[in-house]
Amino acid sequence: MVGEGGKPKAMIVGGSIAGISTAHTLTLAGWDVTLIEKTSSPSTGSPTGAGLGLDPLSQQIIQSWLSHPQILHNTTFPLTIDQNNATDSDKKLSWTMTRDESFNFRAAHWADLHGLLYNALSPNVILWGHIFLSFNIEAEKGSVIIKAVEVETGKVIEIVGDLLVAADGCLSSIRQKYLPEFKLRYSGYCAWRGVLDFSKIENSETITGIRKAYPDLGKCLYFDLASGAHTVFYELLNKKLNWIWYVSQPEPEVKGTSVTMRVSSDMIQKMHKEAEKVWIPELVKVIKETKNPFLNMIYDSDPLGKIFWDKVVLVGDAAHPTTPHCLRSTNMSILDAAVLGKCLEKWGAKKVESALEEYQFIRLPVISKQVLHARCLGRIKQGLPLPDREPFNPKSAKPEECQELLQRNTPFFNDVHFTI
Numbered sequence: 001m002v003g004e005g006g007k008p009k010a011m012i013v014g015g016s017i018a019g020i021s022t023a024h025t026l027t028l029a030g031w032d033v034t035l036i037e038k039t040s041s042p043s044t045g046s047p048t049g050a051g052l053g054l055d056p057l058s059q060q061i062i063q064s065w066l067s068h069p070q071i072l073h074n075t076t077f078p079l080t081i082d083q084n085n086a087t088d089s090d091k092k093l094s095w096t097m098t099r100d101e102s103f104n105f106r107a108a109h110w111a112d113l114h115g116l117l118y119n120a121l122s123p124n125v126i127l128w129g130h131i132f133l134s135f136n137i138e139a140e141k142g143s144v145i146i147k148a149v150e151v152e153t154g155k156v157i158e159i160v161g162d163l164l165v166a167a168d169g170c171l172s173s174i175r176q177k178y179l180p181e182f183k184l185r186y187s188g189y190c191a192w193r194g195v196l197d198f199s200k201i202e203n204s205e206t207i208t209g210i211r212k213a214y215p216d217l218g219k220c221l222y223f224d225l226a227s228g229a230h231t232v233f234y235e236l237l238n239k240k241l242n243w244i245w246y247v248s249q250p251e252p253e254v255k256g257t258s259v260t261m262r263v264s265s266d267m268i269q270k271m272h273k274e275a276e277k278v279w280i281p282e283l284v285k286v287i288k289e290t291k292n293p294f295l296n297m298i299y300d301s302d303p304l305g306k307i308f309w310d311k312v313v314l315v316g317d318a319a320h321p322t323t324p325h326c327l328r329s330t331n332m333s334i335l336d337a338a339v340l341g342k343c344l345e346k347w348g349a350k351k352v353e354s355a356l357e358e359y360q361f362i363r364l365p366v367i368s369k370q371v372l373h374a375r376c377l378g379r380i381k382q383g384l385p386l387p388d389r390e391p392f393n394p395k396s397a398k399p400e401e402c403q404e405l406l407q408r409n410t411p412f413f414n415d416v417h418f419t420i
Ligand SMILES: Cc1cc2nc3c(=O)[nH]c(=O)nc-3n(C[C@H](O)[C@H](O)[C@H](O)COP(=O)(O)OP(=O)(O)OC[C@H]3O[C@@H](n4cnc5c(N)ncnc54)[C@H](O)[C@@H]3O)c2cc1C
Pocket: 013, 014, 015, 016, 017, 018, 019, 036, 037, 038, 039, 048, 049, 050, 051, 052, 053, 109, 110, 130, 131, 132, 133, 167, 168, 169, 170, 173, 315, 316, 317, 318, 329, 330, 333
C-alpha cells in the first residue's frame, strides 16, 4: 500500500498519549500516518485529566520529537523525591517511612502533555471527531482496511493501509476482536482524584498549611498510607496540586465505555466526611477545596500473551491495562511507541511482521513484569491481603518492609535499554 509521498501507510486508532506518541515515531520512521480520534477536538488546557509522572527515558524520548526540547521542562515540574509517609488517623499524625532523593521524574498535567505532543505533529495527521468502527485484513493484497464514522455528519469513511495500531485504551475494541474472552480485572478499589488550582489562594491557610505539613511539595512525589487507604499528591506547573485517594470498595455497577465515573454532590460530600476521619487536616482542606473531583475505577489485566496479530499491533493501555501505582501507564505508552517506531524503521515496510515480532519480543517481558509489580504494590499500599503475607500496616511496619514501597523497585526501573 502506498501512502502519501510513496510512503507505507499506518492507521492509528486513539489520539491520547499512546496514539499521538506512535504518530510521532511512525512519522520519523518514514511512514504516512492517519490517526482516528473520537473526541471532537483536542483539549485546550481545560481541566481534562489530572497529573502524571514522566520518567527520565520518556522525557528524553519526548524531547527528541520537539523542535525546542526545552519546552518539556517549561511544561512540567520536577519530581526529584519519592517519599512514603504513614498517617495515624486517630491521632491525626503523619511521619516519613521512606525517602528516595534520587528520583528523577517530572510531573505533568495530562492536558499539557497531550497538547505539547499533538502540537508537535503535522495538523493533517489527526482526524478528530471520528469513531473507529471496524477493520478487515485483505490477505492477498497484504493490506488492512478500516471503517470510521465522522461524528458530526454521520459519513462513513474507509482507509486502506499496511498497518493498524490500536491505541484505543484499556477498553480497546480492536483487542476484543482478537481476544473476545478478555476481561479487565477490578483491583478492589477506586480512586478519588482532583486538581486544586491555588493560583488565586496562594497565601491561604490551606496552601500555607499543606506546604508546612509537606515541605517538599514542588519537587516531591508524596504517598501517604493510612490503615486500608492511601493517597498520592504532588505539585503541578501553574499553581496546581494533584491528589489521588484510593478507596477500597466493591466494583461499582457502571454501564458504559469509561473507567471514570460521574459523581453526584452527595457522593462528594460523603467523600469529604470520610476524608476528615482518615487524613490530617491540612490534606483534608486541599481535598475539600478542590472543584470537580472525579472517581476512577481501578482495573488492570493479567499480562497478554501476544500484542500483535497479522498487521495489527497494540500499544499503550490497549496492550497493558495497569494499575497506576508505579506511574507506568504513560511511560509504558511512550516507550511502546518509541520501540515500535525503531522496529519498523529497522525492518522496513516489506517486513512489517518481523518488525512487530521484534516489538513484542522487546516490550512484552518488560510490560508484563511492570503490570504485575504495580498490582502487588497497590495491594501493599492499600493494606489488602496478598498470598503468604500479612497486610501491610503503616503504623507497625519494619524498616525493611517499608523499603518495598519505593518506586525504584519497579522491574526495569533503570534498566530499559533503548537508544534514541
Ligand atoms: C481524557 C483523558 C485524560 C486522562 N488523564 C490522565 C491523567 O490525568 N493522569 C494519568 O496518569 N492518566 C490519564 N489518562 C490516561 C493516560 O493517558 C493513559 O493511561 C496512558 O497515557 C495510556 O494511554 P493510551 O493512549 O493507551 O489510552 P487512553 O488514554 O485511554 O486513550 C485511548 C484513546 O482512544 C480513543 N478511542 C477509544 N476508542 C475509540 C474509537 N472507537 N474510535 C476513536 N477513538 C477511540 C479515546 O477517545 C482515547 O482518546 C487520561 C486519558 C484520557 C483519554
